Amino acid sequence: xxxxxxxxxxxxxxxxxxxxxxxxxxxxxxxxxxxxxxxxxxxxxxxxxxxxxxxxxxxxxxxxxxxxxxxxxxxxxxxxxxxxxxxxxxxxxxxxxxxxxxxxxxxxxxxxxxxxxxxxxxxxxxxxxxxxxxxxxxxxxxxxxxxxxxxxxxxxxxxxxxxxxxxxxxxxxxxxxxxxxxxxxxxxxxxxxxxxxxxxxxxxxxxxxxxxxxxxxxxxxxxxxxxxxxxxxxxxxxxxxxxxxxxxxxxxxxxxxxxxxxxxxxxxxxxxxxxxxxxxxxxxxxxxxxxxxxxxxxxxxxxxxxxxxxxxxxxxxxxxxxxxxxxxxxxxxxxxxxxxxxxxxxxxxxx
Amino acid sequence: xxxxxxxxxxxxxxxxxxxxxxxxxxxxxxxxxxxxxxxxxxxxxxxxxxxxxxxxxxxxxxxxxxxxxxxxxxxxxxxxxxxxxxxxxxxxxxxxxxxxxxxxxxxxxxxxxxxxxxxxxxxxxxxxxxxxxxxxxxxxxxxxxxxxxxxxxxxxxxxxxxxxxxxxxxxxxxxxxxxxxxxxxxxxxxxxxxxxxxxxxxxxxxxxxxxxxxxxxxxxxxxxxxxxxxxxxxxxxxxxxxxxxxxxxxxxxxxxxxxxxxxxxxxxxxxxxxxxxxxxxxxxxxxxxxxxxxxxxxxxxxxxxxxxxxxxxxxxxxxxxxxx
Numbered sequence: 117x118x119x120x121x122x123x124x125x126x127x128x129x130x131x132x133x134x135x136x137x138x139x140x141x142x143x144x145x146x147x148x149x150x151x152x153x154x155x156x157x158x159x160x161x162x163x164x165x166x167x168x169x170x171x172x173x174x175x176x177x178x179x180x181x182x183x184x185x186x187x188x189x190x191x192x193x194x195x196x197x198x199x200x201x202x203x204x205x206x207x208x209x210x211x212x213x214x215x216x217x218x219x220x221x222x223x224x225x226x227x228x229x230x231x232x233x234x235x236x237x238x239x240x241x242x243x244x245x246x247x248x249x250x251x252x253x254x255x256x257x258x259x260x261x262x263x264x265x266x267x268x269x270x271x272x273x274x275x276x277x278x279x280x281x282x283x284x285x286x287x288x289x290x291x292x293x294x295x296x297x298x299x300x301x302x303x304x305x306x307x308x309x310x311x312x313x314x315x316x317x318x319x320x321x322x323x324x325x326x327x328x329x330x331x332x333x334x335x336x337x338x339x340x341x342x343x344x345x346x347x348x349x350x351x352x353x354x355x356x357x358x359x360x361x362x363x364x365x366x367x368x369x370x371x372x373x374x375x376x377x378x379x380x381x382x383x384x385x386x387x388x389x390x391x392x393x394x395x396x397x398x399x400x401x402x403x404x405x406x407x408x409x410x411x412x413x414x415x416x417x418x419x420x421x422x423x424x425x426x427x428x429x430x431x432x433x434x435x436x437x438x439x440x441x442x443x444x445x446x447x448x449x450x451x452x453x454x455x456x457x458x459x460x461x462x463x464x465x466x467x
Numbered sequence: 468x469x470x471x472x473x474x475x476x477x478x479x480x481x482x483x484x485x486x487x488x489x490x491x492x493x494x495x496x497x498x499x500x501x502x503x504x505x506x507x508x509x510x511x512x513x514x515x516x517x518x519x520x521x522x523x524x525x526x527x528x529x530x531x532x533x534x535x536x537x538x539x540x541x542x543x544x545x546x547x548x549x550x551x552x553x554x555x556x557x558x559x560x561x562x563x564x565x566x567x568x569x570x571x572x573x574x575x576x577x578x579x580x581x582x583x584x585x586x587x588x589x590x591x592x593x594x595x596x597x598x599x600x601x602x603x604x605x606x607x608x609x610x611x612x613x614x615x616x617x618x619x620x621x622x623x624x625x626x627x628x629x630x631x632x633x634x635x636x637x638x639x640x641x642x643x644x645x646x647x648x649x650x651x652x653x654x655x656x657x658x659x660x661x662x663x664x665x666x667x668x669x670x671x672x673x674x675x676x677x678x679x680x681x682x683x684x685x686x687x688x689x690x691x692x693x694x695x696x697x698x699x700x701x702x703x704x705x706x707x708x709x710x711x712x713x714x715x716x717x718x719x720x721x722x723x724x725x726x727x728x729x730x731x732x733x734x735x736x737x738x739x740x741x742x743x744x745x746x747x748x749x750x751x752x753x754x755x756x757x758x759x760x761x762x763x764x765x766x767x768x769x770x771x772x773x774x775x776x777x778x779x780x781x782x783x784x785x786x787x788x789x790x791x
Contacts, residue, residue: 218532221531221535222514225576229569229572232537232538233565235539236537236538236539239539303510307506307507307509307510310502310506311498311502311503311506314498314499334513335510335513335514338512338513339509339510339513342509342512343506343509406471407471407472407474407475407478408471408474409478410478410481410482410485411478411482412482412485413482413486414486416489417498417503417506418489418490418492418493418498418503419485419486419489421489421498422485422486422488422489422492423482423485423489426481426484426485426488433481436474436477437478440470440471440474440478443470443471444471
């Protein structure tokens with residue numbers, strides 16, 4: 117099917133987060149294929165409002181209903197869902213998955229309710245869609261629980277840096293990149309560090325990402341104080357791309373103990389820079405890392421500390437993890453993802 | 468084999484090594500036990516409503532899950548028309564259902580809050596007890612180093628013959644633990660005793676097949692009551708605290724069948740102190756009880772034929788008996 121326009125809908129558009137980066141990349145790619153493509157948002161973001169349109173403006177951008185595909189990025193509850201259910205144009209989903217509500221219930225019940233609402237919306241959206249694109253097999257499996265829909269797995273594109281020369285001479289540094297959220301299990305990383313520093317006193321942990329809930333943020337800061345780790349653990353908050361690159365440059369090992377990942381962009385970013393990866397194996401983590409990292413089946417502090425110590429001190433292992441990660445990251449090269457995306461979108465049969 | 472496959476198997480091996488190393492460090496005290504124990508607790512202090520792990524916690528979770536009402540009414544139906552009608556009704560009434568279910572869920576959460584407070588109080592008591600225990604405990608790493616001296620103790624070979632005779636009429640399973648050397652086990656097995664060992668270190672597992680690498684208390688905890696036909700208690704009388712020695716003894720009695728043949732091998736307290744030296748003898752939290760004490764304990768259980776045999780060099784005592 118040759119679409120004249122493929123317009124994307126997203127709950128909120130922000131540069132720098134995984135969904136926002138994907139949306140921007142898809143828009144640019146679709147335009148390069150000769151498709152008209154704009155971004156419509158459920159909630160406006162001041163920083164990106166020049167690039168987006170309100171939902172109601174879609175009519176100005178549709179020339180032929182049959183030749184226009186509406187592509188909705190599902191990541192949270194949004195007014196986009198109800199709006200799209202009423203539209204006559206063909207609808208496709210890009211399913212990024214959402215955090216299971218039970219992981220957030222104690223910390224932020226209102227967000228947990230919103231996620232339940234998102235699940236409810238998804239059932240109706242699946243019924244109405246001609247196609248679903250999922251970031252991972254895990255996401256495809258989750259989506260299938262919401263109803264039958266033709267789906268394909270296309271990972272998120274992650275561009276490798278043109279050059280990457282890690283800085284040397286600093287303390288061994290464990291890096292985590294992602295939101296400070298309960299499901300990301302930052303607390304498990306912090307507790308593991310309290311064990312690791314007994315054997316590697318100079319080790320440091322950098323947690324790079326924006327806070328999400330105040331309670332969890334306070335819990336992490338309280339835990340760091342209680343374990344006397346304020347000199348060891350740094351919470352940077354949100355950083356721009358330039359600062360993020362500096363964080364990667366100084367990282368000795370990338371580690372995530374997240375309880376739920378639909379894909380895991382930072383894992384690929386780390387692998388693309390040759391940073392050894394240590395991760396807790398669950399949800400889509402093993403599908404993203406493949407055979408290129410130390411995948412732990414337990415995240416007991418003793419196990420995580422021993423794994424990090426090994427990755428930080430065994431240079432032969434670190435080199436092999438690094439080489440393996442570089443090879444693995446090529447699977448997420450934008451040109452490969454673009455080819456898969458073209459096949460999914462333009463070879464879809466809607467008869 | 469491709470690079471990727473080769474890496475995959477190598478990384479799996481490394482992870483297995485890491486897990487074994489973590490286990491070793493945890494059990495040896497390289498990673499301080501008190502710290503490991505406190506980490507989860509430390510974080511849970513910050514979790515809203517103090518969710519803690521025990522039976523009460525699971526019950527509360529179950530109540531919370533049950534109170535969490537989904538406003539989306541199922542629309543499945545045997546006929547497409549029925550499904551369509553249900554879907555329309557759901558769409559039309561969704562605002563109402565959502566309003567009601569949110570209130571029910573909020574009520575559920577409020578109901579579980581007092582339970583969580585009670586739960587937190589209980590856990591606080593446990594924490595204080597654990598802290599109290601730690602105050603009486605010297606540094607785990609130092610203890611581990613000092614205790615290494617004890618593991619070199621080995622019971623006299625002459626006990627093998629006596630125990631072979633003691634268990635000669637026992638046909639069922641006999642446990643020996645905590646095991647620190649395999650010679651006695653081999654002697655008894657060669658004498659036809661249906662015996663197996665439980666050792667807290669994996670070093671012995673490679674030498675003989677019927678040794679299980681497991682904490683003795685964990686192993687006894689998993690055993691069914693009255694499943695043993697006999698036991699030899701060793702190791703723990705040499706280095707366990709009085710509480711540990713008595714706990715092991717009680718558990719073994721519980722797991723033994725009536726009439727079971729039992730034995731306790733215990734180093735003589737003077738030998739123990741002389742071999743360890745004054746520092747270890749003072750700082751280690753365990754010290755052996757006298758053979759007379761074991762005799763007394765067995766007699767109090769109405770055991771018959773309680774006998775104390777001293778090794779020829781007086782370093783060890785063997786106490787044997789038959790349970791009622």
